[in-house]
Amino acid sequence: MAENSSKYYVPESSPWPLFGSIGLFLIAIGAANFIQQSTQFGQNTLRADGTWGQYVLMAGVLWMIATMFFWWRDTIKESLTGLHNEQLSGSYRQGMIWFIFSEVMFFGALFGALFYARWLIIPWLGGAGNNAMTHELLWPGFQAMWPLTTTPDGRTTQVMGAWGLPAINTAILIVSSITLTIAHHALIVGERGRLILFQGITILLGLFFLSLQVYEYYHAYHELGLTLEAGIYGSLFFFLTGFHGIHVTMGTLMLIVCFFRILKGHFTKENHFVYEASAWYWHFVDVVWLFLFVVVYWL
Amino acid sequence: MTAVAAHHDHHDDHHHAPHGLKRWLFSTNHKDIGTLYLWFSFAMFMVGGFMALVIRAELMYPGMQVVDPEFFNQMTTVHGLIMVFGAVMPATVGLANWMIPLMIGAPDMALPRMNNWSFWILPFAFTILIGAVLMSAFGDGNPSAPNFGWTFYAPLSTKYGPASTDLFILSVHMMGISSIMGAINVIVTVLNMRAPGMTMMKMPLFVWTWLITAFLLVAVMPVLAGAVTMMLTDRHFGTSFFDAAGGGDPVLFQHIFWFFGHPEVYIMILPSFGIVSAIIPTFARKHLFGYASMVYATASIALLSFVVWAHHMFTVGMPLAGTLFFMYMTMLISVPTGVKVFNWVATMWRGSLTFELPMKWALAFVVLFTCGGLSGLMLALTPVDFQYHDTYFVVAHFHYVLVSGAIFSIFAAAYYWLPKWSGVMPNTFLGELHFWNSLLSVNLLFFPMHFVGLAGMPRRYADYALQFADYNWWISVGAFWFGISQLLFVAVCVLCAMKKGKKAEAAPWEGAEGLEWTVPSPAPFHTFDTPPVIK
Numbered sequence: 001m002a003e004n005s006s007k008y009y010v011p012e013s014s015p016w017p018l019f020g021s022i023g024l025f026l027i028a029i030g031a032a033n034f035i036q037q038s039t040q041f042g043q044n045t046l047r048a049d050g051t052w053g054q055y056v057l058m059a060g061v062l063w064m065i066a067t068m069f070f071w072w073r074d075t076i077k078e079s080l081t082g083l084h085n086e087q088l089s090g091s092y093r094q095g096m097i098w099f100i101f102s103e104v105m106f107f108g109a110l111f112g113a114l115f116y117a118r119w120l121i122i123p124w125l126g127g128a129g130n131n132a133m134t135h136e137l138l139w140p141g142f143q144a145m146w147p148l149t150t151t152p153d154g155r156t157t158q159v160m161g162a163w164g165l166p167a168i169n170t171a172i173l174i175v176s177s178i179t180l181t182i183a184h185h186a187l188i189v190g191e192r193g194r195l196i197l198f199q200g201i202t203i204l205l206g207l208f209f210l211s212l213q214v215y216e217y218y219h220a221y222h223e224l225g226l227t228l229e230a231g232i233y234g235s236l237f238f239f240l241t242g243f244h245g246i247h248v249t250m251g252t253l254m255l256i257v258c259f260f261r262i263l264k265g266h267f268t269k270e271n272h273f274v275y276e277a278s279a280w281y282w283h284f285v286d287v288v289w290l291f292l293f294v295v296v297y298w299l
Numbered sequence: 300m301t302a303v304a305a306h307h308d309h310h311d312d313h314h315h316a317p318h319g320l321k322r323w324l325f326s327t328n329h330k331d332i333g334t335l336y337l338w339f340s341f342a343m344f345m346v347g348g349f350m351a352l353v354i355r356a357e358l359m360y361p362g363m364q365v366v367d368p369e370f371f372n373q374m375t376t377v378h379g380l381i382m383v384f385g386a387v388m389p390a391t392v393g394l395a396n397w398m399i400p401l402m403i404g405a406p407d408m409a410l411p412r413m414n415n416w417s418f419w420i421l422p423f424a425f426t427i428l429i430g431a432v433l434m435s436a437f438g439d440g441n442p443s444a445p446n447f448g449w450t451f452y453a454p455l456s457t458k459y460g461p462a463s464t465d466l467f468i469l470s471v472h473m474m475g476i477s478s479i480m481g482a483i484n485v486i487v488t489v490l491n492m493r494a495p496g497m498t499m500m501k502m503p504l505f506v507w508t509w510l511i512t513a514f515l516l517v518a519v520m521p522v523l524a525g526a527v528t529m530m531l532t533d534r535h536f537g538t539s540f541f542d543a544a545g546g547g548d549p550v551l552f553q554h555i556f557w558f559f560g561h562p563e564v565y566i567m568i569l570p571s572f573g574i575v576s577a578i579i580p581t582f583a584r585k586h587l588f589g590y591a592s593m594v595y596a597t598a599s600i601a602l603l604s605f606v607v608w609a610h611h612m613f614t615v616g617m618p619l620a621g622t623l624f625f626m627y628m629t630m631l632i633s634v635p636t637g638v639k640v641f642n643w644v645a646t647m648w649r650g651s652l653t654f655e656l657p658m659k660w661a662l663a664f665v666v667l668f669t670c671g672g673l674s675g676l677m678l679a680l681t682p683v684d685f686q687y688h689d690t691y692f693v694v695a696h697f698h699y700v701l702v703s704g705a706i707f708s709i710f711a712a713a714y715y716w717l718p719k720w721s722g723v724m725p726n727t728f729l730g731e732l733h734f735w736n737s738l739l740s741v742n743l744l745f746f747p748m749h750f751v752g753l754a755g756m757p758r759r760y761a762d763y764a765l766q767f768a769d770y771n772w773w774i775s776v777g778a779f780w781f782g783i784s785q786l787l788f789v790a791v792c793v794l795c796a797m798k799k800g801k802k803a804e805a806a807p808w809e810g811a812e813g814l815e816w817t818v819p820s821p822a823p824f825h826t827f828d829t830p831p832v833i834k
Contacts, residue, residue, distance in 0.1 A: 010327060010411060010825075011327050011411055011412055012327065013322075013325040014327065014412050015325050016416075017412055017416035017419055018324050018325065018416075018419050020419075021416060021422075021423050022423070024423065025423035025424075025426070025427070025473075028466070028469035028470060029427060029466065031469060032465040032466045035465060035535050036465055071412075090491050091410055091488075094409075094487045095409070095410055095483050098482075098483045098486055098487070098517050099479075101517055101518070102479050102483075102517045105521040105522055106521035106525055108521075109522040112554075112555070112558070113529070113555065116551055117546065121547065121548040121551065125543065152544050153544040155545065227537075228536050228537050228538050229536075229537035229539075229545075231539050231545040231546045232539045232540065234539075235539050235545070239529070239532070239538070
């Protein structure tokens with residue numbers, strides 16, 4: 001096809017999309033079974049009896065990783081043999097932008113839940129608006145406050161402060177965005193040494209951020225009593241920071257893959273879409289964190 | 300890799316299509332993937348339709364006859380889910396796959412492998428969902444399939460949801476991944492793959508409506524993913540999103556769900572507007588009246604759809620200011636919708652009208668969709684909605700817009716483009732039978748629902764008061780009539796697939812314009828390898 005067209009490239013047929021669907025299928029039924037067998041309704045007790053769900057889930061994850069490996073191997077091979085052109089590169093770029101937009105909307109839903117809880121649910125449960133009778137009849141002792149440290153049914157937690165680890169983490173992410181931009185610039189002007197150095201620094205900062213998050217979760221669970229079960233504050237705290245953490249993990253993995261591809265000399269000044277996409281993604285998780293720092297930790 | 304080697308052996312101008320199973324399983328061809336989507340959605344339409352007939356069989360007479368109430372709830376739930384996510388959405392995605400590259404002069408979708416992934420996720424996702432129903436049906440209701448209505452409100456789906464809810468949640472995640480990838484593909488194709496000279500304001504309206512639909516999909520499917528993830532953690536990890544005892548609120552679920560759910564309604568209907576805007580000018584032999592206003596109206600409808608969600612929740616309780624805001628915003632949508640209906644009618648005004656099959660379906664769409672739109676306007680009025688809410692009036696309303704709206708337009712599209720897809724004209728005799736039987740039965744089926752709804756018959760119940768018995772008998776007769784009529788369409792499609800019928804020319808419809816009619820019928824495996832130039 002490429003031979004017939006000056007402009008378009010339509011890739012050859014490929015088994016990996018079908019394999020990817022099978023992988024998702026295994027993950028879905030494995031995860032559903034695993035979650036059901038290993039948790040009890042409404043509480044987080046792990047039951048360690050043998051179930052098939054965990055094996056199917058594990059197989060699905062491995063299957064998915066293998067599929068992605070082979071899919072991307074094919075794509076990289078095609079890119080390196082020069083089959084990709086401006087047109088396709090434009091499609092990739094626009095596709096990535098819309099993917100990031102969909103991620104924005106996902107976090108938008110979580111932030112929306114936070115504001116709804118903070119501005120409407122909690123005051124209403126405390127009797128605001130026309131809810132005086134609701135308050136009186138359901139939980140008369142309940143006091144509206146944010147962060148919600150005592151739930152209507154009496155579970156308590158302490159608040160995660162903003163100016164310890166979270167502030168340090170904010171600084172780490174902002175610096176990592178700067179180092180990544182320096183690396184990107186080095187790629188464009190062709191300074192390989194600086195590119196490798198700053199790409200490495202960015203990855204280390206990402207890993208450092210993640211380990212501090214792990215430490216913070218440990219602190220929350222063991223010293224503050226801030227858990228998933230601690231009411232809406234804990235639910236939102238772990239949802240927002242947790243999904244952000246998952247995204248930082250994915251971003252870091254993308255940067256690591258890019259690091260090895262830099263070492264192999266895959267990227268050129270003109271052709272480095274994957275690098276650019278990873279950088280966009282990294283800046284996106286950075287911006288999400290800034291919002292998160294303000295509304296989850298600080299205010 | 301053999302496929303690559305084989306391909307390079309014959310990179311001449313003949314473009315041999317790949318053969319056998321691999322052609323369909325590993326496809327990167329927008330036409331093949333479109334065909335897969337269309338057949339899949341048709342199969343789901345039959346499965347979901349069968350479930351509707353189970354519902355109508357039970358409701359034909361008052362009292363319990365056919366199924367027990369628990370299974371009835373599973374039928375209403377899964378019927379809705381399958382029709383929304385399995386029948387209507389994949390059908391329009393299939394049309395987009397087939398037609399958008401042909402309409403804008405592109406060789407394929409922008410990201411063909413991702414396109415195939417979008418499709419192949421769906422059969423697996425629906426295997427999970429339908430598997431839950433089969434286990435329930437053959438296990439005497441144990442384990443139960445999802446039974447909380449297609450809107451899966453908390454706490455019915457969290458605290459009280461059956462074990463299969465977790466499977467349902469993960470299958471919704473899969474459908475979401477498929478939809479987001481499919482939508483990104485459409486957006487990128489439209490923005491990046493248009494032939495030289497095909498400016499945005501020269502694009503056929505079907506392309507425009509799908510571009511806006513795709514934007515809605517990318518915007519709201521992630522929100523749905525957020526909602527079902529919160530359900531999952533509420534069910535198993537002790538979070539309190541939808542539990543007031545922990546400071547959450549079941550109403551929060553409804554807000555998140557309908558923030559997805561209302562744009563979802565337009566995701567199902569906007570492509571239909573595009574289809575009808577393609578067909579009516581063809582058979583009126585006039586240009587579409589008010590092309591630019593159609594584009595702006597579609598965009599307005601899409602943007603307004605983000606700020607009307609709580610009109611599904613008037614009776615739930617919210618501050619008066621909120622109620623008024625959502626009521627007025629909802630009524631505002633009738634303005635751009637009215638622009639569209641006006642433009643379709645104005646297109647026909649003093650045109651040389653002929654009434655071939657696609658035109659018949661398109662006209663039925665205009666009239667019946669408008670009926671559904673008007674009952675929607677009634678539902679938008681907060682004070683009267685307190686009377687109508689959760690009655691059969693609502694069921695009548697959304698079936699008028701989705702069955703005689705979205706699905707009729709999909710039939711219109713099928714009769715219109717089947718010559719291009721298959722190379723033969725659809726059988727007119729069977730097609731006429733299909734049309735007239737569907738048109739009469741769909742009204743017998745859904746029109747009396749307005750009456751029983753206004754009289755107070757609640758939806759989603761397996762039984763009803765004796766006063767509703769007569770209408771329900773007629774409704775069920777209409778339902779079986781409509782269901783059986785669709786077998787005629789199976790016959791039409793199978794005949795076309797077997798190439799039985801009159802040979803179709805490249806441009807089989809006299810007044811039709813557009814790039815898709817410049818390629819032979821059936822459209823060759825590869826089209827527009829070299830982009831056409833649009834003047």
